Amino acid sequence: MTVGDLIDHLSTLDPAAPVRLAVNPFFPMAHRTDGVVESPDENGRRIVYLADSGDQLGPLPPEVAVRLGWHEPTVAPARPRRRTIRPSTDQ
Template sequence: MTSPEMTVGYLIDLLSGCDRSAPVRLAMNPFFPMAHRLAQVVQPVDETGRTVVYLAEGPAEKAQLGHLPPEVAVALTWQGPVHAPPRRPRRSAGGK
């Protein structure tokens, strides 16, 4: 992608390899990653006369689905992989 903004053509290229029956979700807010339902696509003209495509979430009560799955946040590089801390050996009943 050479433009600083993703284009519709590039998005179509990315989506062309996806399952056409899969639901579409919007990943938002890298500091508190949440998943949202996508409900609308609108194409207004901006102040420069250029058409811009907006993807919008659904009605407020149904839009936010909850926390983004950790593997998605890792794939988006919003979070690093989280590993459990190493286990310490257990002490015996005698305290040694």
Template sequence: MTSPEMTVDDLIDLLSRCDRDAPVCQAMNPFFPMSHRLAQVVQSVDETGQTVVYLAEGRDENTQLGHLPPEVAIALAWQEPVQAPPRRPRRSAGGK
């Protein structure tokens, strides 16, 4: 991997070394959704004996790319679509 960005090809190459039936997991915070670069793929076994593959973010200061785009957070069901609040009628200068 020569680029600081992990490509799909890089990920496929790393994942091809793992159990193809294992679920892929990444620990992220849905309450403060941020976009992170991937840096590692680690295969392990969970407490039930099932093989699990974890995708890990990098450790350098450029790993966090910024806020996750709202449409992605919505697609992941981490946020609900936000709509502007309904407009209320304006009050007149006389207070009525």
């Protein structure tokens, strides 16, 4: 993804919406962002970094992990009907 791609994606969204980082596809968590820094890589190419604030906000919503392609959609297994136990009439 390039800065242009990111701008294109962000330009369709609410500019007042908070930004979060989704990290670790195997145990997805949400983090606050804290900054943007540009720096050259080892080949002199300019790279833009989005910084994590260090605040882990908790698990990423499952639908976000699915939309990112990190997890497959899941459906809870059907639960069997519970049997009703009727009180005994023998006394």
